[in-house]
Amino acid sequence: MNTWLKRGLIALIIFMILGAFLIVRENGLSPTEGINIVQFAKLYSGWVKNIFGNVKSITAYAVSADWLPTN
DSSP states (O other): OOHHHHHHHHHHHHHHHHHHHHHHHHTTOOTTSOOOHHHHHHHHHHHHHHHHHHHHHHHHHHHHSOOSOOO
């Protein structure tokens, strides 16, 4: 496997794990009392959906931008 691909996958995994920790902390889900898995799954999937939506919006904006110089 390509070194850059490995690094990218590792970075993606770390990003997703950090996102999970932030969701748990920001929503007051206590791991010591047992996290409500359904609530966590809804919050996490919503977060991932928002990420993909934002990437889609940014990509669409970049594609539609006028990149050629004007005279």
